[in-house]
Amino acid sequence: xxxxxxxxxxxxxxxxxxxxxxxxxxxxxxxxxxxxxxxxxxxxxxxxxxxxxxxxxxxx
Numbered sequence: 001x002x003x004x005x006x007x008x009x010x011x012x013x014x015x016x017x018x019x020x021x022x023x024x025x026x027x028x029x030x031x032x033x034x035x036x037x038x039x040x041x042x043x044x045x046x047x048x049x050x051x052x053x054x055x056x057x058x059x060x
Contacts, residue, residue, distance in 0.1 A: 005038045005049060006028050013052030014060050017045045 004025050008015060030047065033039045034040060039049045046060035 001025075004033045008033075008039060008047065008049040009051065011051040012056060014056045015047050017041075017047055020047060 001023055002010075004020070007020075007023060007025070012018075017030065030039075034041060034047075037050070039047050042048055042057065042060050048057050048060055052060075
């Protein structure tokens, strides 16, 4: 399995947390990526990476 940060890049830097889980990433992987600053949780269920465009970030 590829790292979550790479998966997020392949998905344009934004994903719903349920989609991330369906892709095989558990809560620990998400918490680790958030703690490292590689991704951010916006609103309750949306995740964005540091390279996510402002337009996509606002849409999430």
